[in-house]
Amino acid sequence: MSDVNTPTYTKKDFESDQAVRWCPGCGDYGILAQTQKTMPTFGRKKEDFVFVSGIGCSSRFPYYMNAYGFHTIHGRAPAVASGVKIANPDLSVWVITGDGDGLSIGGNHFMHALRRNMDLNILLFNNRIYGLTKGQYSPTSKVGHVTKASPFGSLDIPLNPPSLALGAQATFVARTIDRWQAHLAQMLERSYHHDGGSLIEIYQNCNIFNDGAFEEYTSADKFENVIEVKHGEPMVFAKGTKGIKLDGFKAVVVDMEKHSLDDLLVHDETNLDLAHIIANWTTHPVLPEPIGVLYSVDKPTYNSEMVAQVDSAVKAKGAGKVQDLLNAGDTWTVK
Amino acid sequence: MGKTFKTIDDAVIRFAGDSGDGMQLTGGRFTETTATLGNDLSTLPDFPAEIRAPAGSLAGVSAFQIHFSSKDIHTPGDQPDVLVAMNPAALKAHQKELIPGGTIIINTDSFTKKNLKFADYDTSPVEDGTLDDYFAVIPIEMNKLVTAACEGLDMSPKFVARTKNFFALGVLYYMYDRPLEATEKWLEKKFAGKDVIIDANKRAMHAGYNYADTTELFTTRFKVEKAVLPSGKYRNINGNHATSLGLLAASEKSGLNLFFGGYPITPASDILHTLAAWKHFGVQTFQAEDEIAGIASVLGASFTGNLAVTATSGPGIALKGEAMGLAVMTELPMVIINVQRGGPSTGLPTKTEQSDLVQALYGRNGEAPIPLIAAATPGDCFYAAYEASRIALKYMTPVVLLTDGYLANGSEPWKIPDVDSMESIDVQFVDGLKEGEEFMPYKRDEDTLSRPWAIPGVPGLEHRVGGLEKAENTGHVSYDPDNHQRMVELRQEKVDRIQNDIAKTEVFGEENGDVLILSWGGTYGSCRSAVETLHDQEKSVSHVHVRWISPLPKDLGEIIIKFKNVLIPEINMGQLIKIIRSEYLVDAKGLNQVNGKPISASRIVEKVNEMVG
Numbered sequence: 001m002s003d004v005n006t007p008t009y010t011k012k013d014f015e016s017d018q019a020v021r022w023c024p025g026c027g028d029y030g031i032l033a034q035t036q037k038t039m040p041t042f043g044r045k046k047e048d049f050v051f052v053s054g055i056g057c058s059s060r061f062p063y064y065m066n067a068y069g070f071h072t073i074h075g076r077a078p079a080v081a082s083g084v085k086i087a088n089p090d091l092s093v094w095v096i097t098g099d100g101d102g103l104s105i106g107g108n109h110f111m112h113a114l115r116r117n118m119d120l121n122i123l124l125f126n127n128r129i130y131g132l133t134k135g136q137y138s139p140t141s142k143v144g145h146v147t148k149a150s151p152f153g154s155l156d157i158p159l160n161p162p163s164l165a166l167g168a169q170a171t172f173v174a175r176t177i178d179r180w181q182a183h184l185a186q187m188l189e190r191s192y193h194h195d196g197g198s199l200i201e202i203y204q205n206c207n208i209f210n211d212g213a214f215e216e217y218t219s220a221d222k223f224e225n226v227i228e229v230k231h232g233e234p235m236v237f238a239k240g241t242k243g244i245k246l247d248g249f250k251a252v253v254v255d256m257e258k259h260s261l262d263d264l265l266v267h268d269e270t271n272l273d274l275a276h277i278i279a280n281w282t283t284h285p286v287l288p289e290p291i292g293v294l295y296s297v298d299k300p301t302y303n304s305e306m307v308a309q310v311d312s313a314v315k316a317k318g319a320g321k322v323q324d325l326l327n328a329g330d331t332w333t334v335k
Numbered sequence: 336m337g338k339t340f341k342t343i344d345d346a347v348i349r350f351a352g353d354s355g356d357g358m359q360l361t362g363g364r365f366t367e368t369t370a371t372l373g374n375d376l377s378t379l380p381d382f383p384a385e386i387r388a389p390a391g392s393l394a395g396v397s398a399f400q401i402h403f404s405s406k407d408i409h410t411p412g413d414q415p416d417v418l419v420a421m422n423p424a425a426l427k428a429h430q431k432e433l434i435p436g437g438t439i440i441i442n443t444d445s446f447t448k449k450n451l452k453f454a455d456y457d458t459s460p461v462e463d464g465t466l467d468d469y470f471a472v473i474p475i476e477m478n479k480l481v482t483a484a485c486e487g488l489d490m491s492p493k494f495v496a497r498t499k500n501f502f503a504l505g506v507l508y509y510m511y512d513r514p515l516e517a518t519e520k521w522l523e524k525k526f527a528g529k530d531v532i533i534d535a536n537k538r539a540m541h542a543g544y545n546y547a548d549t550t551e552l553f554t555t556r557f558k559v560e561k562a563v564l565p566s567g568k569y570r571n572i573n574g575n576h577a578t579s580l581g582l583l584a585a586s587e588k589s590g591l592n593l594f595f596g597g598y599p600i601t602p603a604s605d606i607l608h609t610l611a612a613w614k615h616f617g618v619q620t621f622q623a624e625d626e627i628a629g630i631a632s633v634l635g636a637s638f639t640g641n642l643a644v645t646a647t648s649g650p651g652i653a654l655k656g657e658a659m660g661l662a663v664m665t666e667l668p669m670v671i672i673n674v675q676r677g678g679p680s681t682g683l684p685t686k687t688e689q690s691d692l693v694q695a696l697y698g699r700n701g702e703a704p705i706p707l708i709a710a711a712t713p714g715d716c717f718y719a720a721y722e723a724s725r726i727a728l729k730y731m732t733p734v735v736l737l738t739d740g741y742l743a744n745g746s747e748p749w750k751i752p753d754v755d756s757m758e759s760i761d762v763q764f765v766d767g768l769k770e771g772e773e774f775m776p777y778k779r780d781e782d783t784l785s786r787p788w789a790i791p792g793v794p795g796l797e798h799r800v801g802g803l804e805k806a807e808n809t810g811h812v813s814y815d816p817d818n819h820q821r822m823v824e825l826r827q828e829k830v831d832r833i834q835n836d837i838a839k840t841e842v843f844g845e846e847n848g849d850v851l852i853l854s855w856g857g858t859y860g861s862c863r864s865a866v867e868t869l870h871d872q873e874k875s876v877s878h879v880h881v882r883w884i885s886p887l888p889k890d891l892g893e894i895i896i897k898f899k900n901v902l903i904p905e906i907n908m909g910q911l912i913k914i915i916r917s918e919y920l921v922d923a924k925g926l927n928q929v930n931g932k933p934i935s936a937s938r939i940v941e942k943v944n945e946m947v948g
Binding site: 016018045046047048050052055062063066067068069070071072073074076079080081082083084085086087088090091108109111112306309310313314316317318319320321322323325326327329330331332333334335 | 367370371373517561564565566567568569570571580583584587592594596613614615616617619621623624625627628629631632633634635636637638639640641643657658660661665750751752753754755790791792793794795796797798799800801802803811812
């Protein structure tokens with residue numbers, strides 16, 4: 001018999017009545033569908049979910065979720081979501097953002113929400129391009145990327161979201177890929193259960209303005225180019241034919257025909273130094289692209305500490321009455 | 336002792352010294368003592384933006400002015416009767432504003448060659464006789480005297496010298512016949528556990544008092560009797576504190592948690608500081624990473640059902656503009672406070688100005704009307720903050736509250752309000768739906784045009800809000816041309832309907848006449864003072880002060896047309912005047928001053944006399 005308090009939902013319950021208006025073939029569809037599919041598995045009441053987004057293609061996401069939603073202004077979603085979470089810490093708050101929204105105009109809020117360990121689930125849809133403004137280079141575009149705004153190639157050096165998040169003291173950093181649906185579901189679940197600020201970077205294909213940006217991670221030979229890091233497990237990829245071991249701080253790819261699992265680096269998601277090393281494999285010419293939970297530790301959250309401060313103040317001073325406060329201090333009476 | 340007491344109606348004292356001389360603290364103590372004696376009073380702190388400009392420099396001069404009276408007064412006074420100058424720079428900066436024949440009390444120990452040079456004096460004005468023709472100069476060797484007073488204390492000469500402000504305070508307490516006890520008690524509390532500091536300051540203060548008593552320099556002492564104020568319990572209050580209390584009262588009366596999201600900025604930061612200390616009231620303060628995040632968090636907290644507030648100054652409002660537009664579009668209640676300061680850009684952070692009115696009204700993209708209320712006096716900040724909250728919650732709208740640096744830091748005696756008898760604030764969240772009913776987040780109340788407030792956590796009301804245009808009733812994204820036209824009109828109409836909720840305009844003076852002085856915000860006091868003076872001169876002048884500027888009161892137009900002239904004094908180049916002229920098609924005249932200081936009542940009197948002879 002199921003627990004009467006645990007709601008039983010299906011994917012449909014999380015679908016809003018609004019027509020989805022992304023370009024046909026957009027990677028966002030897969031992320032939306034998987035989110036709608038995964039949410040019912042959390043056993044959480046639907047009305048407790050809030051989706052907050054900024055501006056951009058991905059930020060239309062809340063309109064399509066049958067949950068509380070707030071489509072805000074460019075880059076500011078983490079700050080709006082922080083207000084939601086502080087005002088009601090019992091809510092499950094999700095931030096939907098993109099590489100332009102979250103890392104360029106909203107870089108400041110992204111960084112500060114993570115460093116405060118505000119219990120937000122940040123889904124960063126990274127397509128390495130500005131989609132809604134029709135194809136300018138973004139802060140994650142590669143050097144030399146030719147767009148309408150960079151006809152001679154982009155001069156900007158891209159940033160790596162997991163490295164940025166780790167530098168900002170994030171307590172949960174993960175990466176996944178739109179086409180890796182089962183993996184995406186796992187990451188959503190891990191993020192949901194993490195009490196604290198979490199970042200999931202989702203590589204997402206923009207088939208209009210940056211098609212194939214992640215093809216090496218989604219095509220037939222993807223296993224050669226991607227490593228799924230798992231806590232406590234040795235670093236193997238390419239269907240078990242290759243592994244990674246550490247040579248000092250330097251990761252090197254080894255052939256498993258010549259090495260045993262014992263030679264390999266074992267992932268420890270609580271190890272910050274290791275997380276920094278793994279995060280740096282991104283865009284490395286030889287090393288595979290790491291996906292999975294790169295880092296996860298428990299630390300007190302801003303929202304729970306805020307509740308604790310209020311509670312202890314009430315305990316110490318008693319619940320305040322405004323009239324008492326008005327009457328406090330030096331007063332005198334005029335007859 | 337041969338000293339005579341003279342009873343006077345009022346006095347204006349200005350303490351001026353180096354930033355490190357403790358002038359704000361000295362003024363604050365004199366104010367508290369004077370308040371508890373029952374005088375009416377008004378203060379004007381005036382300090383530099385730099386925390387510590389080079390010692391002795393003109394840039395580093397910090398001053399505090401207090402006007403106290405046995406009558407009902409409205410301003411910190413135009414010209415001081417007494418100037419306390421703790422160093423040459425303070426004398427240089429403030430002497431020109433002293434009333435002719437006024438008294439200057441000088442700490443001659445600081446009139447060293449170096450300090451004189453800093454203040455651009457070739458010769459010491461104390462010795463060269465340049466002041467003597469115009470003022471009564473009282474030179475006192477304060478450093479020497481406090482050193483003698485603190486003899487035997489375990490304290491370095493540097494720390495002993497720091498007590499000289501309390502010496503000056505003692506002198507003024509003697510001159511104006513004020514008791515020392517309240518200040519002694521304050522010292523004991525403030526420096527609890529640091530007995531030597533308490534002792535040294537007490538000794539310095541007594542030394543000042545006794546010095547004034549025994550020397551022949553002070554021939555006359557002054558008595559300022561209690562003011563006749565409405566009966567009740569009083570306290571002294573400054574604007575930022577009153578604003579914070581007003582918000583807290585609105586939180587209690589509405590039953591909503593108070594959320595404050597903001598970023599430190601002069602002169603608004605004290606609101607953040609004050610609220611941060613009130614955790615036992617359930618107040619949650621979020622010091623955000625920037626101004627934008629401050630208001631963004633407020634949007635989130637409002638969406639989630641809090642009384643949500645942000646406070647900043649002009650440059651911060653410039654940054655918050657886009658989020659204010661989102662608040663208009665999502666029709667979420669919040670209070671956005673601008674403690675105005677000198678602009679543009681960084682401008683004069685610690686000086687007052689009224690130059691953000693037009694910014695507050697129109698400084699957003701699109702048609703984005705936001706109700707606007709401005710506080711009139713330091714104490715009125717309480718009521719204005721309460722009123723802003725009440726209207727925001729009733730009409731589901733952001734409300735801008737304008738105060739300014741002068742109101743924020745200035746103080747006055749304030750009759751403590753009775754919270755129970757204040758107008759109630761009833762908030763109704765949507766708590767559910769009837770069988771088969773569909774939730775309409777943009778269906779409006781017939782009277783107020785407010786939309787329902789449904790907060791996350793309530794089943795069945797899941798809905799989305801955002802910055803894209805909303806379809807009427809359903810709140811779905813809509814690009815329909817007719818719908819946009821309708822929604823733009825509805826948002827304006829909602830603001831206009833607040834007219835039904837604001838008090839009838841009061842006319843001070845006759846209902847018609849030669850001149851109507853129309854004021855808003857912190858110029859209230861100067862205008863009221865000026866009109867009182869003009870009434871004494873039997874001039875046909877009346878005063879109207881507007882608190883709500885968006886919407887303007889319904890009855891304002893019919894009042895204005897009954898006067899031959901309309902004069903609008905403002906600390907800007909003429910902002911309200913533009914609105915009044917365009918709204919009522921009257922040839923209003925401005926009196927504009929933008930020098931970082933309140934407009935003096937005498938300037939207004941002069942202007943009126945120019946206008947009507």
